[in-house]
Amino acid sequence: MNLTLKDVGKKYTRNQTDFWALRHVNLSAKTGDFISIVGKSGSGKSTLLNLIAGMISPTEGEVLYDEISYIGAPDKIISKFRNQKIGYVAQGQSLLSNLTVWDNIRFPNQLYDSEKKVSAKELEELMDKLGIRDLKTSYPEQLSGGEMRRVAIARALVNSPDILLADEPTGDLDEENTRIILEIFKELAKKGTIIFMVTHDKETVAYSTSAYAILDGNMTKFVKNIDNME
C-alpha cells in the first residue's frame, strides 16, 4: 500500500477560538517504511495518527490510501477499512477491561464477516511471537504495563494490517520491553507493513527507517534527518 497526505490540515475550536493542530502536512509512505514522528506534547503528533487512521477528517487537504480518499465516506465504510487495513496501538492502557487477553486480541477479527478469519492456531503463534501465550485467560487488570502493551500490539496485528499506527508504544516501558517491541516493529516493517510510531524518545527513533519532527504547533515542518531534530 502507498499512503499519501496532501497538504493536510486539521483545525479545532477551543473556548470559541479556532486553532490549527496541524497544517500543510505533506507526506508519503510506502510498503516497508518504519517512520518515527517526534515532537513536543500538543504539537499534533496524535492528531496526525488519527488523520491517517481515518478517525478524524482533515479540515483541508486529503489522505490517500493507494490514491483513494475516504473523506466523506459513510462511517460503516471507513470503520471497516480501518478494521481491516489499519492496526492501532493507542497511548497508555488500551485493552478492553471486560475481555480476557485472548478475546481482546481476536476481537478486531470478529467484528466483520470477512474471509480473513484467523484460526486459534494462528492466534497462538502471534501470541508466542510476542511472548504472551501464557496470559490467554488473564484479564487486563492482571497484567504488567509491558504485557498490556504487547497484548495491544498483538490485537493491532491480528488482521495483518497494511499500516500500523503506534502512539508512544514504549513510553512507560523498561529497556528490555522497549527493545522487544521495537524489534517486533522492525521485523514487521521488513515484511511489508508501513509503521508510524509517535515517540518522545530519540533512542527508539534509531529503529525506524525515517523520522519526522512536528515543530511549532500551527506551522508544521517535517525534517528527515534525525540528527537535525533538536
Add this chain to the structure above:
Amino acid sequence: MRERKITIWNLAVMNLRKKTCQTIATLAVITIFAASVFGGGILFLSLENGLNSVKERLGADIILVPEDTEEEMKAILLQGNTSYFYMSKDMIDKVQKIEGIDEITYQYFFASAGSACCDMPVEIIGFEPDTDFVIQPWIQEKLKEKIADDSVVVGGDIQVSNGHSIRIYNQEYEVAAKMDKTGTGMDQTVFVNMNTLKHMRQAATKQGFRFLSGEEEDLDKQISAVMIRVSDKQNISRIAMEIKQKTKNVEVMISEKIVSSVSDSLSFIATVVKYVLFVLIAMVLAALSVIYILQMGQRKKEIALLRMMGMSKSKIGRMLVTEAMLQGILGAALGIMIASVFVFPFNVYIGDMIGQPYVQPGSLTTLLYILGTIVLVTGASLISVSFSVAQIYKKETYQTMREGE
C-alpha cells in the same frame, strides 16, 4: 472445542457481567419501576374486577332489610362479615302487591360459630330455590341441578378441609359445589336451601346456641332480607319510594347505589394509580437517562478503543441498545417476580385491607399484563439509552478519546 464468536450480543452480556456494580444499580431502578407498574396494575385490575363482580352478583334491584341494618347488609355483601338480623316474613306480602315488581324472593341469614362445633365462622344464607333469582342463576354455573337438602354450596374463599364436606354445629354437610371467587362477601358465605337451614338451626339450638329470631317454631315466620327485581321500563327509585311509604321499620336499599359507592372509591383509586404511574414513568425515564449518560461518561475511552479497532458507530449504538434491552427485560422480570410474591399470595389480605371487592384477574389477563409490563419497562430503558447513543453519533472518535483520557 468450537470457540464462541464475539457478537454484539455476547459483548453486551460480557459488559454487563463485568461491570457488576453499574449493572446492579441500573437493575435496581428498573426492578423497582417494574414492580410498581405490575403490582399497581394488578391491584387496579383486581378492584375493577371486584366492581364488575358486585354488579353481576347483586342480582336484585332493591333489597329490603330491617331498620338500622343497612351497613351490616353492605358488610355482608362486600366484605364477607358474618351477621344476622331478622324481620317478619309478612313483609313479602306487603311489598309484592306494589305495581312494577317483576320477581320477589327472600333470604335468611345465619352464622356458624367460631368454636369447636364448626370448621370456621362463616355467613350462612338460606334461600328458597322455587322463587330465588339472585343465588340460583349464579350457583348454576357450578351445580346444574337444584341444591339438595343437607348439602351446601360454598364461596370461593372457604377452605373445605377434607375436600367434600363441611362441619357446622357438629353436623357434616356435603359440599355440592365451590364457587369461583367474586371478590365480594359471597366468597366467605355458605349457601343452603331453607330445609338445610332448618336442620342447622335445630342442631345449633340443641347445642345451646340462641339466635335473635327467637324460638325454633318462629323460623318459618322470620326472614333477613327481601330481594326485589323490578320489571323492565319501571323506575327503580319510584318503586323504592313507594315501598318506603307502605312499610315500617325497614331499610330500602337500591343496588345501583351500593355499586356506585364502590365505583366512586374505585374511580378515586384509579385516578391516584394513574397519576402515580405517570409521575413514576417520568421519574424513571429521567433517572435512567442520567444513569446511562453518567455511565457513558465513564466509558468514553472504551468507546474510543472500539472505534479504533474499526467498530462502526451503528455497531456501538446496537451494543448499548442491547445492554439497555437486556437490563430492561431482566429488571422487568425481577420486578414482576417481586411484586407477584406480595400481590398473589396475599390477595385476600389486600382485599380486606382495602375494604373493597377484590378479584384477581384471570391467567390470560395476567399473562397479557406481564407482557405489557415487560414491553413498557424495556421501552423506558431503550428510550433512556437513546440519549447516550445519540452522543456517539454527534462526536468525532478522536474527541471522545481525548475526553476519556
